[in-house]
Amino acid sequence: MGNQPSLFDEQATDEPEVLIRDDGDVRLYRHWLSGEESRALFYQLEQELAWQQTHIQMHGRRLPVPRLDVWYGDAGHRYRYSGVRFDPRPWSRTLLTLKQALEVRQGLTFNSVLANLYRSGRDSVAWHSDDEPELGRNPVIASISLGAERRFALRHKTRKDLPSVRLDLPDGSLLVMAGATQHHWEHELAKTARAVGPRINLTFRTVFETGPSGL
Ligand SMILES: O=C(O)CCC(=O)C(=O)O
Ligand SMILES: [Mn+2]
Numbered sequence: 420m421g422n423q424p425s426l427f428d429e430q431a432t433d434e435p436e437v438l439i440r441d442d443g444d445v446r447l448y449r450h451w452l453s454g455e456e457s458r459a460l461f462y463q464l465e466q467e468l469a470w471q472q473t474h475i476q477m478h479g480r481r482l483p484v485p486r487l488d489v490w491y492g493d494a495g496h497r498y499r500y501s502g503v504r505f506d507p508r509p510w511s512r513t514l515l516t517l518k519q520a521l522e523v524r525q526g527l528t529f530n531s532v533l534a535n536l537y538r539s540g541r542d543s544v545a546w547h548s549d550d551e552p553e554l555g556r557n558p559v560i561a562s563i564s565l566g567a568e569r570r571f572a573l574r575h576k577t578r579k580d581l582p583s584v585r586l587d588l589p590d591g592s593l594l595v596m597a598g599a600t601q602h603h604w605e606h607e608l609a610k611t612a613r614a615v616g617p618r619i620n621l622t623f624r625t626v627f628e629t630g631p632s633g634l
Pocket of ligand 1: 533535544549562571588606608620622
């Protein structure tokens with residue numbers, strides 16, 4: 420593949436670590452990208468993406484989410500955030516390259532991606548499941564991490580016998596959440612008091628909702 424040989428090299432994908440197999444399916448490919456690739460991708464995405472401050476409506480107040488984010492994807496697949504529908508931006512060059520690498524190396528297809536930029540340890544994502552109706556039943560979500568290592572956690576919503584999973588998501592890793600994961604489990608990226616650099620996370624998703632009026 421021209422100037423990016425290993426990004427599309429199927430041999431480069433190791434066996435994943437299975438993090439969750441009960442009531443869901445979560446796998447980690449620890450070294451999905453080389454250090455050189457992930458560094459280059461971090462800087463390209465930091466420059467190229469139209470990072471914005473999203474606000475949510477909570478208890479009648481308009482609050483900024485603790486991170487920057489932006490959606491990209493195929494036209495006509497709207498997503499919903501805090502009750503409001505948005506159109507994604509058209510694919511950027513770098514995001515399209517990564518989407519194609521997921522197709523070639525993992526056999527996974529997506530039509531959109533949510534990019535998050537965690538500027539420091541003060542930025543975070545609170546406990547949630549990616550279970551919006553437009554993602555359909557048992558969505559497959561491919562999550563690529565670039566930059567600073569941050570602690571990611573998953574906990575079962577009801578079963579106390581299943582241990583929570585906590586891990587630092589490495590630079591260049593790919594986490595795939597599939598099966599019933601979003602139905603039974605929730606996840607977070609906690610704040611940290613440690614001095615950490617910025618981190619970019621990309622969650623590739625398939626949004627089924629189409630057209631201006633939605634479902
Ligand atoms: O940053 C991460 O690793 C997770 C992000 C996430 O869960 C989300 O945007 O839905
Ligand atoms: Mn999520």
